[in-house]
Amino acid sequence: MKKRIISGLLVASMAFALLTGCGNKSEKESTESSGDENTLTVWCWDPAFNINAIQEAEKIYQKDNPEFQLEVVETPWEDLQTKLTTAASSNQIDTLPDIVLMQDDAFQKNVISYSDAFVDLTDTAIDFSQFAEGKVSASIVDGANYGVPFDNGAVIACYREDILEQAGFTTAEFEDITWDQYIQQGKVVLEKTGKPLLSCLAGETDVLAMMLRSAGGGFFDEEGNALIADNEILKEVVETYIELVKSGVLIEVNDWDQYIGSLNNETVAGTINGCWIMASIQTAENQAGKWKITNMPKLDGTSSATNYANQGGSSWAVTKGSKNPELAADFLGSTFGGSVELYDNILSTGAIATYQPAADSEKYAQTNDFFGGEEVYTKIVEYASEVPDTINGVYFYEARDAVGTAITNIIAGADISTELKTAQETVEFNMQ
Amino acid sequence: MTKLRNSFQYIFLIIASAVSVFPLFWMLIAATNKSADVLRGTLVPGGYLMENLKTLMAAQPVVSSMLNSFKYAVVLTIISLVICSLAGYGFEIYHDKGKDFVMSIILLAMMVPFAATMIPLFRMFSNASLLNTTLGFILPSISTPFLIMMFRQSARSFPHDIIEAARIDGLNEIGIFFKMFIPTMRSTYAAAMVITFMNAWNNYLWPKVIMSDDSSMTMPMLIANLTAGYTTDYGSLMLGVLLCTIPTIIVFFVLQKSFAEGITGSVK
Numbered sequence: 240m241k242k243r244i245i246s247g248l249l250v251a252s253m254a255f256a257l258l259t260g261c262g263n264k265s266e267k268e269s270t271e272s273s274g275d276e277n278t279l280t281v282w283c284w285d286p287a288f289n290i291n292a293i294q295e296a297e298k299i300y301q302k303d304n305p306e307f308q309l310e311v312v313e314t315p316w317e318d319l320q321t322k323l324t325t326a327a328s329s330n331q332i333d334t335l336p337d338i339v340l341m342q343d344d345a346f347q348k349n350v351i352s353y354s355d356a357f358v359d360l361t362d363t364a365i366d367f368s369q370f371a372e373g374k375v376s377a378s379i380v381d382g383a384n385y386g387v388p389f390d391n392g393a394v395i396a397c398y399r400e401d402i403l404e405q406a407g408f409t410t411a412e413f414e415d416i417t418w419d420q421y422i423q424q425g426k427v428v429l430e431k432t433g434k435p436l437l438s439c440l441a442g443e444t445d446v447l448a449m450m451l452r453s454a455g456g457g458f459f460d461e462e463g464n465a466l467i468a469d470n471e472i473l474k475e476v477v478e479t480y481i482e483l484v485k486s487g488v489l490i491e492v493n494d495w496d497q498y499i500g501s502l503n504n505e506t507v508a509g510t511i512n513g514c515w516i517m518a519s520i521q522t523a524e525n526q527a528g529k530w531k532i533t534n535m536p537k538l539d540g541t542s543s544a545t546n547y548a549n550q551g552g553s554s555w556a557v558t559k560g561s562k563n564p565e566l567a568a569d570f571l572g573s574t575f576g577g578s579v580e581l582y583d584n585i586l587s588t589g590a591i592a593t594y595q596p597a598a599d600s601e602k603y604a605q606t607n608d609f610f611g612g613e614e615v616y617t618k619i620v621e622y623a624s625e626v627p628d629t630i631n632g633v634y635f636y637e638a639r640d641a642v643g644t645a646i647t648n649i650i651a652g653a654d655i656s657t658e659l660k661t662a663q664e665t666v667e668f669n670m671q
Numbered sequence: 672m673t674k675l676r677n678s679f680q681y682i683f684l685i686i687a688s689a690v691s692v693f694p695l696f697w698m699l700i701a702a703t704n705k706s707a708d709v710l711r712g713t714l715v716p717g718g719y720l721m722e723n724l725k726t727l728m729a730a731q732p733v734v735s736s737m738l739n740s741f742k743y744a745v746v747l748t749i750i751s752l753v754i755c756s757l758a759g760y761g762f763e764i765y766h767d768k769g770k771d772f773v774m775s776i777i778l779l780a781m782m783v784p785f786a787a788t789m790i791p792l793f794r795m796f797s798n799a800s801l802l803n804t805t806l807g808f809i810l811p812s813i814s815t816p817f818l819i820m821m822f823r824q825s826a827r828s829f830p831h832d833i834i835e836a837a838r839i840d841g842l843n844e845i846g847i848f849f850k851m852f853i854p855t856m857r858s859t860y861a862a863a864m865v866i867t868f869m870n871a872w873n874n875y876l877w878p879k880v881i882m883s884d885d886s887s888m889t890m891p892m893l894i895a896n897l898t899a900g901y902t903t904d905y906g907s908l909m910l911g912v913l914l915c916t917i918p919t920i921i922v923f924f925v926l927q928k929s930f931a932e933g934i935t936g937s938v939k
Contacts, residue, residue: 285899285900496903516901
C-alpha cells in the first residue's frame with residue numbers, strides 16, 4: 240500500500256519536474272534574446288502614440304547602429320506602476336526593462352520612493368537645455384535629471400468656432416483672457432446656445448490642477464510639506480471652479496468615456512486639457528474645421544498667473560535593471576533628445592515635441608484643417624515654452640484625491656476653508 | 672389570486688433578467704459599431720464588425736493571447752482539481768484532530784488578500800526564474816482553500832459504507848479515490864471546474880505582474896491594453912471583451928446542470 244502511495248507521489252513529482260523543466264527552458268530563451276548587448280527592452284502603453292514613437296526612434300537609431308534592436312512590451316500605465324512597485328519593493332530591480340515610460344505626474348514620486356531603481360541622466364550627453372523648462376522640471380529630483388521628455392502636455396483650450404459664432408463670439412476673443420471673462424462669456428454662450436463651455440470629470444481635479452499649475456502653484460511647498468489650507472492660489476482656484484460649476488458654464492460628467500462623448504456629441508462648446516486631447520477630438524470626423532485652439536484662461540487675483548500649464552505628458556526613464564544603461568541613455572539622447580527627424584515623423588500621431596529645435600522644422604509650420612486651418616503645432620510648442628515650473632512632489636496623487644473630495648463637498652454646500660483644512664490633514668496623515 | 676401573484680412574479684423576473692442581460696446585449700451591439708457611434712449610445716447593430724475585427728487583429732496578438740489563456744486555464748484547472756480534491760478527500764475520510772487543526776489554518780489563509788502576499792511571492796518567483804512561465808502562472812493558485820473546503824464538504828456526503836465495501840473487495844485507497852469517489856462526485860468536480868476555469872481565465876493581477884513578455888500575454892491583459900491609449904477604439908474594445916467572454920460562457924453552459932447540483936452538494 241505505502242509503496243503505491245509513494246510511487247504515486249513520485250509520478251506526480253516527476254510530472255511537476257517536467258513542467259518546471261519546460262518553464263525554465265522558456266525563461267532561458269527569453270532572457271537570452273533580451274540579454275543581447277544591442278537589444279533594449281521598453282515598457283510603454285499606447286500603440287498609436289508612444290509605442291509608435293519609440294519604434295520610429297528605433298529606426299532612426301538603427302541608421303548609425305545597424306545592430307541595435309528594441310523589444311517593446313505593451314504595458315498599460317496603471318499596470319506599469321504596479322509592476323514597478325512590485326519589482327522595486329521586492330528588491331528585484333533586474334526584472335525591470337531598460338527603459339520605461341512614466342507619466343509626469345508620477346515621475347518624482349517614483350524616483351523618490353524607489354531611488355535605487357532609476358539611473359541619473361544628468362551627466363550623460365543628453366542636452367536638457369534643449370527642452371521646454373516646464374516640461375523638464377517634472378522629471379528632476381534633487382537637481383538631478385532622471386527623465387528624457389517625450390510628449391508635450393501643454394494645455395490648450397479648444398473651442399467650437401461655429402457654436403461660439405451663434406453666441407456672437409469668436410475663438411480669438413477667448414485668447415489671453417482671465418477666468419472671470421471666461422465665465423462671463425461662457426454664460427452668454429450657455430444662454431444663447433444652451434451649451435456649456437467646458438466638461439470635466441466629477442470628483443477629479445484635472446481642471447483645478449491646470450489652474451493651479453498655470454500660476455506656478457502646487458499642493459506642496461519647496462520643502463515638500465503639504466500646502467493646501469493656507470494656499471492662497473489654491474483658494475482662488477477653488478472659488479473659480481465653484482463659480483464655473485454654479486454658473487453652469489462647466490458641467491461635470493461621471494467618467495472619461497462620457498467626457499469624450501460630451502466633446503464628440505456636441506454637448507459642450509469647448510474643452511481645456513493637455514494638447515493630447517486633440518487626438519480624441521479628431522475622432523469625430525464630421526466636426527472637421529469647426530474647432531479652433533487657443534491658450535487657457537488665467538487666474539485674476541494672482542500675480543504669478545499665466546495662460547499656460549501642463550496636463551499629462553510623459554517622460555522616458557532608464558532603470559537600474561538595464562544591463563546597458565549607457566546604450567539606453569545614448570539611444571534616448573540621440574533620438575528624443577537630438578533628432579528633429581523623429582519628431583517630424585511622429586507629429587501625425589499627435590505627439591508634439593517639447594524639444595525646441597523640432598518646433599523650427601517645416602512640418603511644425605503645417606496647418607491643420609481639422610482645427611480651423613491654423614498652425615496649431617507651432618502654437619502648442621510656443622505654449623509649452625511658456626509653462627511655469629511646478630513641483631508635483633511625492634504625494635501628488637494623495638493631495639489631488641484629498642482636494643477632489645473637498646471640492647465635491649464644497650459643491651454640496653460645505654465651507655471652503657474647513658474643507659481645505661480637512662484635505663490638508665488628510666494629506667499630512669498620508670505622508671506620515 | 673394565484674394568477675395575479677404569478678403575473679407579478681413574471682413581471683419582476685422579466686425586469687430583473689432584462690437588467691442583467693442588457694450589458695451583454697450592449698456589448699454585442701457595440702462590437703458591431705464604430706467607436707463614435709458607441710459613444711453616442713446607439714442600440715442598433717451596425718455593419719462595422721469586420722472593420723473592428725481587422726483593427727483588433729492588427730493592434731493586438733489576439734490568437735496567441737487566446738491560446739495562452741486557454742493553456743494557463745486548462746493546465747491550472749486540471750492540476751488544481753486533482754490536488755484540491757485529494758486534499759479535501761483526505762481531510763474528511765482520514766479525519767482526526769490534527770487534520771482539523773491544519774484545516775483551520777488553511778481556512779485562515781483564505782482571509783489573507785492576494786495583494787498582501789504578492790510582493791513576497793514575486794520575490795520568490797523571480798529568484799526561482801519562474802517569471803514569464805506557465806508554472807509561474809499556475810503555482811500560486813494551484814491549491815485554494817476554497818476548493819479544498821468545497822471538496823471536504825462534499826466528501827462528507829460520500830457514504831462511508833461504499834469505502835468499507837470497496838476495501839473488503841480489495842480495492843486500495845488510491846483506487847477508491849479514483850474509481851469510487853471521482854465518478855460519484857462528478858457534479859462537484861463540474862462546479863469546481865467552472866469556478867477554477869473562470870478564475871484562471873479572468874485572473875489579471877498576478878499574470879500582469881509576472882508576465883512581461885508579449886508572447887505570454889493573456890486575454891484580460893490584452894483588453895487592458897486596448898483601453899490604455901489616449902484614444903480608445905470602443906468598437907474593437909467591445910469586440911475584444913466579447914471574444915474574451917465567449918469561452919467562459921461556453922464552459923458555464925456546458926457544465927451548467929452539474930454546476931447547480933455541485934454547488935448544492937448532491938450525491939447521485
